[in-house]
Amino acid sequence: MSHESQSAPWNAIETANPDERREVQLKRLQQVATHAYENVPFYSRRFDEAGFVPEEVTSMADLTSVPFTTKEDLLAHYPDGLVATPKDDVLRVHASSGTGGKPKVVSYTENDLEVWNEVVARYYSGAGMTAADTYQVSLGYGLFTGGFGFHQGAREIGARIVPMSGGNTERQIQMIQDLESDSIGLVTSYALYIAEAAEELGLDPRELPVSTIFVGGEITTEAMMDRIAKRWDADVYSNYGLSEIIGPGAAAQCDARSDSMHIQEDHFYPEIINPTTGDVLGEGESGELVLTTLTKEALPLFRYRTGDVTSLHYGECACGRTTVRMDHVTGRTDNMVTVRGTNIFASQVETVGFDLDALGEHYRLDVSREGPMDHLKITFESDTEFSGDRADLERELLESLSKQLQVTPDEVSVVDPGTIERTEVGKVKRLYDHRTFDTE
Numbered sequence: 288m289s290h291e292s293q294s295a296p297w298n299a300i301e302t303a304n305p306d307e308r309r310e311v312q313l314k315r316l317q318q319v320a321t322h323a324y325e326n327v328p329f330y331s332r333r334f335d336e337a338g339f340v341p342e343e344v345t346s347m348a349d350l351t352s353v354p355f356t357t358k359e360d361l362l363a364h365y366p367d368g369l370v371a372t373p374k375d376d377v378l379r380v381h382a383s384s385g386t387g388g389k390p391k392v393v394s395y396t397e398n399d400l401e402v403w404n405e406v407v408a409r410y411y412s413g414a415g416m417t418a419a420d421t422y423q424v425s426l427g428y429g430l431f432t433g434g435f436g437f438h439q440g441a442r443e444i445g446a447r448i449v450p451m452s453g454g455n456t457e458r459q460i461q462m463i464q465d466l467e468s469d470s471i472g473l474v475t476s477y478a479l480y481i482a483e484a485a486e487e488l489g490l491d492p493r494e495l496p497v498s499t500i501f502v503g504g505e506i507t508t509e510a511m512m513d514r515i516a517k518r519w520d521a522d523v524y525s526n527y528g529l530s531e532i533i534g535p536g537a538a539a540q541c542d543a544r545s546d547s548m549h550i551q552e553d554h555f556y557p558e559i560i561n562p563t564t565g566d567v568l569g570e571g572e573s574g575e576l577v578l579t580t581l582t583k584e585a586l587p588l589f590r591y592r593t594g595d596v597t598s599l600h601y602g603e604c605a606c607g608r609t610t611v612r613m614d615h616v617t618g619r620t621d622n623m624v625t626v627r628g629t630n631i632f633a634s635q636v637e638t639v640g641f642d643l644d645a646l647g648e649h650y651r652l653d654v655s656r657e658g659p660m661d662h663l664k665i666t667f668e669s670d671t672e673f674s675g676d677r678a679d680l681e682r683e684l685l686e687s688l689s690k691q692l693q694v695t696p697d698e699v700s701v702v703d704p705g706t707i708e709r710t711e712v713g714k715v716k717r718l719y720d721h722r723t724f725d726t727e
């Protein structure tokens with residue numbers, strides 16, 4: 288990839304004066320709120336009850352009077368009860384995978400699809416992708432937004448796209464080699480899966496042509512990105528997104544070494560709340576990300592609770608973009624486990640474990656109940672190069688975890704590489720709570 292073009296903004300609004308952008312946001316909020324009020328009975332009722340009058344909105348802060356929209360609201364109106372446009376205007380439907388029960392169905396008008404293309408193009412452009420690149424899209428094409436979302440953004444750039452979809456790993460590796468893919472887009476954990484498969488074939492992933500890796504679709508910690516970068520000798524760029532809001536591309540990392548992602552805030556307005564009280568939190572405070580769509584036509588959502596835990600940072604970034612940044616997501620409010628009264632995210636365990644070079648990239652958390660007590664077991668694979676004493680390594684891991692988790696695991700186990708189950712297609716599962724139901 289050409290590094291001269293690294294971090295080039297795709298649209299002028301990315302580097303605009305924040306006051307100017309605030310004007311754009313406000314105008315768009317008035318428009319989208321009016322649109323929803325007139326076309327979605329759920330929102331006309333909600334706005335009336337809250338005393339929120341779209342034409343009277345004078346600042347973004349007026350939004351705080353609007354109640355949150357939740358995943359449950361979407362499911363209660365399944366499949367398309369919250370859609371604000373006639374069916375004729377809907378050009379595409381996607382749906383979230385949804386673990387058990389009905390999926391969340393999302394609709395897109397022509398303009399919604401254009402916005403989506405644009406925000407994903409911003410992501411690639413920030414990473415230096417050009418029309419000269421060959422880009423392998425290795426996320427599932429289908430109802431899942433990953434494949435099509437990643438694909439369409441690269442069309443804007445004009446790159447040569449290899450639409451592999453997910454899975455069929457040996458074929459993925461063959462295409463990387465034969466077509467000399469410069470970059471690859473995938474669900475984060477799949478980057479490790481392909482690297483391992485390449486090694487099993489006797490190949491060194493660092494020698495493969497891929498120099499840039501685009502990841503997302505799962506909680507992606509900085510520690511995980513470091514591991515992937517080393518494994519492939521490539522730059523790794525993360526993005527944040529969710530089907531309900533647009534799909535991938537709602538926020539994007541501008542530099543492979545950056546600890547945060549720029550939110551495309553001319554389209555998606557962010558707030559951080561205390562997930563328990565719903566109070567809006569300030570800059571730098573960690574809480575649940577809430578997003579309002581400012582330009583969506585088919586499925587406008589107001590103060591949508593994403594369930595993702597992060598924090599916001601204002602002020603200009605070294606890259607020149609002025610849009611607000613969010614930290615890499617540290618956990619999900621619905622994918623957190625409470626052990627003896629303390630909340631633990633799998634991502635915290637990951638960050639601690641990845642600090643130890645003797646440990647590999649695969650791990651799992653098992654919580655069970657032994658009598659009246661919660662029992663937390665953490666299992667990590669050792670690194671393929673590891674040849675030291677396993678008991679010493681387990682002690683070292685236990686010590687680091689106890690210091691950083693605020694709860695001491697009852698059992699820490701280091702196992703051989705390849706022992707923990709891999710996920711080839713879809714999102715990786717690392718947290719197993721056996722107390723209420725067996726999730727395996």
Ligand SMILES: [Zn+2]
Pocket residue numbers: 541542549604605606607608
């Ligand atoms: Zn930046």
